[in-house]
Amino acid sequence: MDTNFTSRAVPGIQAGGPGQFLGYRRVVEARIARVEMAPRRNSEFSYEITEQKVGPLQLVQIRSDAVTLQRSSKCIASDPRTQYIVTLHREGEGCIRYPDAEVPLRAGTLAMLDKALPYEAQFHEPTVRLLVSVPRLHLEQRLGDGGRYLRRSVSSERGIARIASKYLESLFEEAPYLDEASQHNAAAICLDLLAAALLAGAEDETGEKDLANLKGPASSAALLSRIRAYIRHHLCDPDLDVEGIAAAHRISKRYLHTVFSASGITVGGFVREERMRRAYADLVNARLRHLSVTDIAFQHGFNDSPHFSRCFKARYGFPPNKARDLARS
Numbered sequence: 001m002d003t004n005f006t007s008r009a010v011p012g013i014q015a016g017g018p019g020q021f022l023g024y025r026r027v028v029e030a031r032i033a034r035v036e037m038a039p040r041r042n043s044e045f046s047y048e049i050t051e052q053k054v055g056p057l058q059l060v061q062i063r064s065d066a067v068t069l070q071r072s073s074k075c076i077a078s079d080p081r082t083q084y085i086v087t088l089h090r091e092g093e094g095c096i097r098y099p100d101a102e103v104p105l106r107a108g109t110l111a112m113l114d115k116a117l118p119y120e121a122q123f124h125e126p127t128v129r130l131l132v133s134v135p136r137l138h139l140e141q142r143l144g145d146g147g148r149y150l151r152r153s154v155s156s157e158r159g160i161a162r163i164a165s166k167y168l169e170s171l172f173e174e175a176p177y178l179d180e181a182s183q184h185n186a187a188a189i190c191l192d193l194l195a196a197a198l199l200a201g202a203e204d205e206t207g208e209k210d211l212a213n214l215k216g217p218a219s220s221a222a223l224l225s226r227i228r229a230y231i232r233h234h235l236c237d238p239d240l241d242v243e244g245i246a247a248a249h250r251i252s253k254r255y256l257h258t259v260f261s262a263s264g265i266t267v268g269g270f271v272r273e274e275r276m277r278r279a280y281a282d283l284v285n286a287r288l289r290h291l292s293v294t295d296i297a298f299q300h301g302f303n304d305s306p307h308f309s310r311c312f313k314a315r316y317g318f319p320p321n322k323a324r325d326l327a328r329s
Contacts, residue, residue, distance in 0.1 A: 003050070005023075007024070020047075033075070033081055033115050036074075037068060048062075049064075052175040055183045055188075056184075058133040061131075062127075062128070062131065063127075063128045064127065066125050070120045071120070071121075083135055084112060084114055085112065085113040086139075087111050087132070088131075089129055090107060092107065092126055093107075093127070096119055096121050097122065098119055101151040103151060105123075108155060108157060110153065110154040110156055110201070111152070112149045114147070114150055115133075117150070130168060143198065143225065153201075154198060160200050164193035171186055181277070181284065192228045195225040220259060223259055224262075228270070235274055236300060240271060242257075242268070272311065276311065279302075280312075294308075297309075
């Protein structure tokens with residue numbers, strides 16, 4: 001369920017009055033992070049903030065007039081929230097400033113912030129920003145050290161960043177219609193895509209193209225995240241296999257199995273589990289009751305309905321039709 005705040009209807013603040021910026025400050029500090037802020041123009045301030053909760057993710061879209069925000073050391077000390085923020089800049093221009101770097105923000109760019117570190121965000125004109133607050137562990141499991149990705153932005157004009165940004169926009173729009181199981185599945189896909197996009201941006205900047213030649217746990221975590229995102233994007237392909245996955249990432253099949261071994265699940269096991277989770281979510285979705293069990297099985301990469309039913313029963317303890325019956329009851 002979404003939550004909306006606008007300058008036209010803020011409790012205790014008269015519409016069109018001088019307190020509208022104060023209302024914006026209250027919402028940002030309550031919903032995102034404590035920051036120092038100032039409007040860039042001494043005139044009536046307009047804004048609209050919409051919040052969605054999707055599994056462990058908090059999605060907040062902010063449409064506002066020009067403003068400067070500063071996450072100072074004082075703010076950090078008085079605010080226990082330490083998540084990462086991945087932001088998709090949708091309209092307008094701005095920048096994120098660090099003591100040693102400035103990151104430009106234009107329409108279609110992705111960037112990452114750390115609530116535990118000081119920064120300043122300047123928006124020189126009215127903007128629309130889609131922010132995703134992510135618990136630290138969820139991103140660090142995929143990227144390793146998050147600090148590597150803070151002082152750069154990633155264009156979403158093409159490639160994996162475009163896929164990630166389009167998925168994020170769709171997730172924000174469709175979040176109110178997702179049940180709990182679908183939310184957690186969608187959040188995992190979103191995290192994998194965002195991690196892959198940030199990683200690709202770092203590779204483009206540093207020239208590191210072959211992750212198999214990088215060393216250390218961070219590179220292994222990043223590669224695993226990229227492979228998971230690839231698998232989730234190709235789950236509907238019944239021919240998805242170890243050989244194709246390895247070839248797509250320019251690594252050997254043996255190295256692919258090595259990367260997955262640290263995650264506690266095999267490559268084939270991960271593919272089966274993701275297909276099962278998506279199939280289950282569709283089976284219990286009231287909006288998809290017009291689809292048969294076979295239709296759903298085929299949509300998620302199974303090419304044999306009896307085999308799907310056996311796998312489903314082995315995973316959940318009851319057949320696919322029973323899942324639908326339980327959802328109706």
